[in-house]
Amino acid sequence: MSDIQMNTAPAHRRHGSNIGQPLTRRDGVAKVTGAAPYAADRHPDGMLHAVMAVSTISHGRVVELDTDAASAHPGVVAVMTSENRPPLAVDPDEKTNPFAFRLDALQNDGVRYAGQPIAVVIAETIEAANEGVSLLNPCYAPEHPRVALDQDDAFVPPVVGPGMPAEAGIGDVDKGMADAVRRIEAVYETPPQYHNAMEPHSIVATWDGDRLNVDTPTQGLALSQGRIAELFGIAPENIHIRSPFLGGGFGSKGLLSGPIALGILAAKMVERPVKLVVRRDQMFGPLSHRGATRQTLRLGVDGEGRLTAVSHHTLATTSVHDDFVEPSSNVSQTIYASPAIATSHEAVRLHIGTPGFMRAPGEASGSIALESAIDEAAYACGMDPLAFRLANYAEVEPISGKPFSSKALRECYAQAARKFGWADRPLEPHSMRDADGMLVGWGMGTALFPAMMFEGHARALIRDDGTGAVEIGAHDMGQGAWTALAQIAADSLALDLDSTDFRSGSSDLPDAGIAGGSGHTATAGMAIHKAGEDAIAKLAALALADQASPLYGAGNAGVEARDGHLFVSGDEGRSESYADILRRAGKQQVEGNGTSAANPDAQEQYSLNAHGAVFAEVKVDPDFGQVRVSRMVGAFAAGRIINPRMVESQLFGGMIWGLSFALHEQAVTDRRTGRIMNADLAEYHVPVNADVPPMECLLVPEEDAHVNALGIKGVGEIGITGSAGAIANAVWHATGARIRNFPISMDAISGARER
Amino acid sequence: MKRFDYVRPANIADAIEAGSAPGAAYLGAGTNLIDLMKGDVVRPDRIVDITRLPQLDAIEALPDGDFRVGALVRNADLAYHPDFAAKFPLVAEALLSGASAQLRNAATIGGNLLQRTRCRYFYDPASACNKRESGAGCDAIEGENRTHAILGWSKECTATHPSDLCVALAALDAVVEVEGASGRRDVPLVDLHRLPGDTPDRETDLAPGDLIVAIRLPAQSAGFARHARYLKIRERTSYAFAMVSAGAALEIENGAIRRARIALGAVAAKPWRAVAAEAALEGATPDTAAFERAADIALSDARASGDNAFKIDLARRVIVRALLRAAAGTPNRMPALPGSAFAPTAGELDHV
Known part of the structure; x- marks a missing residue:
């Protein structure tokens, strides 16, 4: 470039x-x-604009589209529907490999989730294309949709996340629970969260005979090239993708999505360059999301505050047409030592876009549940939450027995705790106030993310x-x-x-x-x-x-x-x-x-992970339950740091997402229609500047001779883990209210305080 | 986007003529209207751009002590106008609690009065909404409605009015100057917006073509300047609409309340003035007990319209806190987080 x-x-x-x-x-x-140049900045000569029409039902069929009205609108060049779109070499519903997620590329008239593309209008201007979409006025044959965790029978999926076993364990959990002096059982729920990078998915596609030039933000140039080649039946070397900059990826731009394929199809149909930019409200459907979970944690603890059993069960959503199960329970395999551990998953099929990779998939949602449960166990034992975590420090990976390739977690705990002033924390909740009368609470969480290589x-x-x-x-x-x-x-x-x-x-x-x-x-x-x-x-x-x-x-x-x-x-x-x-x-x-x-020997012999510890202070209004995070300190050990400025920035970003997870972010689904009712950035809340407190990020030196010759572990996702739980635990410490449904809302806090 | 005619009238008379046509909409900053048009929520045939009309952007002290604010004055310019903000700090704090700095720099006072509800079903053209289409039904009633109305709602509509500014204006007896086909008239702010009843599509008492040209704050409302606070409870610290908000203003003489003003936001289809609660405070000692009694009176008719029963008790607490803050005195500088529960209370207060 x-x-x-x-x-x-x-x-x-x-x-x-x-x-x-x-x-x-x-x-x-x-x-x-x-x-x-970002993809949507490109504007080749003769370029047309394409806008997707998306379904407003979540289950059924499209019966009629007024393509005549749309086509007649001035400026509209073509209307692409399932009846006239150019052919593809491979059915987008065919699972050609485990990472080839089924795409919605107008292959038929079926609707399987709200927000699914049902047509594309191509026009000389974006305004004309938008109006063409409005004029399509679709008629549906709707069927009853399933849109909530309780609305389908659960099944045990063959794999969770990117191919991990759904169930794993070591030792005898029942015995561990029976031997325990104290037992914690709690259910935590995490909501669906939708990818909303600043830059929405976009493409400018230009065909030149059977050669294709594509400008699109991608986290996987070669994978995208391969998938396009497969779908369109052309040689990979005939496809040139430029993706010098992404306005955020977070997992949503790794695998080719339906809207990007539609942009290429539109360009083929009109034989001119076409730009297709996903509208913000259209982000809530075909572009993968973090699926909702209901996680049941059972912990047994002996008289010395040591875990005797950990059971972590996750019920997660997937779509009716594909499989991605948020692997939340797996966080419990690695972080805390216990002679008995059982992790398990079940899934339900709902009429939703297929969930997928979203920054720390499984680790983020699993972490807020596990770290909350650990906090509950510490309090039940009358122990400081840090002391409890140190009492259960994993010297080897609990579920595999492998040593860690390196693990400077003790130093992370120590440095972050010192910086935060954790030693002054009262054990009892609801025991600190600031000068303005706000309830003050301190909480912590352990951060962990595997060190991977491809x-x-x-x-x-x-x-x-x-x-x-x-x-x-x-x-x-x-x-x-x-x-x-x-x-x-x-x-x-x-x-x-x-x-x-x-x-x-x-x-x-x-x-x-x-x-x-x-x-x-x-x-x-x-x-x-x-x-x-x-x-x-x-x-x-x-x-x-x-x-x-x-x-x-x-x-x-x-x-x-x-x-x-x-x-x-x-x-x-x-x-x-x-x-x-x-x-x-x-x-x-x-x-x-x-x-x-990845070095298979290192993987065989060692557990490879980055580690960290996050401490948070929150203030809660005693009358209203409104929460504001006032301080966060994180310390992370992630092998060799190539550029500490970039790394700190990534970790801050992760910590802020943790804040978002704990307090703000959720897609609100209409329980009748399955439509997401807050599909814009005014109502789909992420933290704004006023929500983000002074933050500190300590980089704990760590040398790792096993992960790779450079000693690099990676920092992209670990920041969100630990952080969300630290804030949830701080809210409990401030109020005495243990909120297990995320994000934590003001009415949940007020309601719990009154009970 | 639907094609529309764009008209830029040179004077108010031309604007009213152009704006009287069916399907016409006035365009101020467009911070709400343009979003609604992009989302296909409203589809005007004609946009009448009033932003270049002369003499609508002044903030003036009138000879009788009233303040007159032109309809095209920007939110930020009014909030930071030193003379105005000193006399009506409740208005300034309400303005600065709303939206974002960028939006406040663009949005107009007149437009703020006419912004539409944030009900999610109103914004979703695929949902039934009696506000968007009379008689279509209301999908909010059985839907996701934890932010909806607790006062003045009907089985046809439970949407709320989202304005912060209007809450302060309602509390301070502001008057809206409206110019229409039959000339100019004054409408008290509290009478501008209508409750839904069985015609939720009729949101205001304005007739087609009616143009808000100014608002006036009466001189006697400046008497609350020492004890006036706006409090806005919401789900993030900034850039979120209120779950419940309240404007409270007191005139305290010799340790007793002489006059009180209370208005609530985000609880009804209009800014909700609590007149009976105000009356109960007259002559009372400004303390928590009196404020709790007033809050109970203000919410005595409140009832949940869905999953929002918590808002009733929340509104009571918000009134009490707003009154306590007002009684403590208006800060001599705008707090760092205007209207926020987290606005620091420590520090110097004005006049006390």
Whole structure:
């Protein structure tokens, strides 16, 4: 992506290694000046606008659409329905692989959830397309929908989340419960939450014969390319996707969605470039969401405050037509030590869009339930919640018995507790007030997220002018990949950042794997690291074989790369610049390639996770039950930190989402129709600035020799875990009201306080 | 978006003529209207852009001590007008508790009076709504209605009026200047909005073409400046509509309440003035017991219209707190979180 201009401000002069430097975003100036192109900013010549019509029923059939009225509206070019849309090579309902979610791409007249696309109007202007949609005036044959957890028989799904077993365990939970001195049983409910990144899903599609150019934000360039190729029956190499910037992904832009396929179909139908931007209210349906859960936690505790049994059961929603079950119970497999653990899941099929990956899928919803239950158990034992967690500290992963590859959680607890002032916390709830008479409460939660890696590839070049280039189809969702991966790229070639041309965000570059599972920096970073290593090795081979080089014959000693030079190891006097080596060899460049993947040996031997601890203070109005978070302190240990500024920002973002989870966010579903009634950002509440307190984020140093050669664990999702529970626990500590339905509402607090 | 005619009249007379046609809608800042048009909730045939009409954007002190505020004055400009805010701090606090800074910079005072309900079923064209279409039915009655009305509702409609400004204006006896085909007339703010009855589609007493040109705050309402507070309870700290709000204003003389004003927001289809509760406070000592009695009177006719019984007790508590805050005195500076339960109470108070 040579058209992306990066900062070259002095802030990027490095001192020593690039890795570890808190560089500002290299794409920052481009973003604040509007020069950074997002997909919907593209406007090729002759482009038309497409707008989806979506269903207002959640179960039934579309019987009639007034396509004549829509087509007759000035400016409307075409109306695409299930009756006339161009053919696809593969049925969008076919499950071609476990990650090929069924799409709604006008394959028939059926409706299986509210907000499902039922037609697309294509017009010269967005206004004309919108009015065309209004004029379609659909008639339905509605059937009774199932839209709530209680409205279907539960079943045990074959897998949960991205392919984990639905049930797992160790030891005898019944015996553990029988042996317990104290038992906690509680049911927690989490609501459906819908993806609402600032940038909605969007596409500009341009066909050129059987070649296709696509601008769309994606967290998985190669996966999207493959899925489009499969659906449209064209070769992947005939598809070029540009995705230099995403205005947030959070899991919703990893796998190709129906609306993106519809944009490509629309362009095919009208044989002109087409832009389709999902409207905000249309985000609440075909673009995956965090499914609702009802979680039952049973904990047994012995006389010393040690867990004797943990049982975590989740009832979660999935759609009538596909499977994604929020794997909430699995958080209980790793965090706290217990001789007996049972995790299980059931699902119900509802007329909803298929749930999917949403920042910490399973970990976030499971964490708020588990951390609440742990807090309830601590209080039942008369123990400080931190002391209780330390008493149940897992020295090895409880369910597998594997050691942790590294686990600086004790340091996280200690540092965050000290910073927060936790030692002064009274054990009893409802015992602190501020000068204004507000109830004050302190709560905490443990954060954990697995350290994952996928397969990724990168290419590195060293050129005869002494500069380097690194190419990888990586994804910057706002987390700072343009900066952090460039730092790794420069180090991989032992060059300055300014001497390293970093190219990314395009499908014609090497496949970087999916930007998900908090694994992108590790995956792309390791591919880059190895590509750089390979390029250096090839350069070294040139020099070592060249009698004119000062490095000639140093093969046994080896060489080191530093500052654009190769040195003979242990002999600083023998060195040569990259440029000199290449020029004398008559080569313009050497190319190195690198592939990364999770290390199966490490996975076999160790439990690989990032850890953290979050402490929160809330204030609650005693009369109204209105809550405001007043302080949050998090400490996280996530292996090697490539760019602490970016990492802190990601962790803050996660902590704020935790706040949102505990207090604000929920889709309100009409119980009769299944329509989501708060499908806009005025009513679908996320925290605004006034809700976000002063926050601190401590990065606890941690070296991990097992996760990967760079020691990177990932920080994208862990911030939301622990945080939501910390706030829920703080609300209890302030009020004495244990609210188990999330988000915590003012009427729930007031009602509980009166009982 | 539906095609519409766009008219930009040069003067008020032309505006009224253009606005009298069936299907016409006046456009101020459009902070509500444009959203409604984009969502297909309202589909006007003609937009009459009044934003360039002359002489509607002044804030003036009249010779008799009244304040007159033109309909096109921006919310933020009124809230930060030093003379106005000093005399009517309740209005300023209510304004600053609403929307966001960006919206307050754009939204007009006249438009604020005529903003539509936030009932989710009104905003959803696929739902039945008697407000949108007379006789269509009401899907809110059996639907998601925990934020809905507890006073003055009917079985045809339980929607609430969302304005913060109107609550303060109702409390302070504001008058709305309306110009129409038959000339100019004054309408007391409390009479502008109608309760739903069996015609929830008729939201105000305005006739087609009627144009709000100004509001007036009477001089005697400035007598509450020392003891006037707005309190807005909501589900996030800012940028959310009220669950319940209250404006409270007191005139206290020799330790006794001489005059009291109480109005509630987000409880009915109109800003809800609690006249009987005000009367009960006259002559009383400003203390919690008196305020609780007044709150009970204010809510004596309240009843749940759905899953919102909690709002009745919430409204009682909001009245009591608003009155306590008013009795404690108007802060000499606008609190950091205007109208919020979390507005700091510590610090200097004005005049006391």
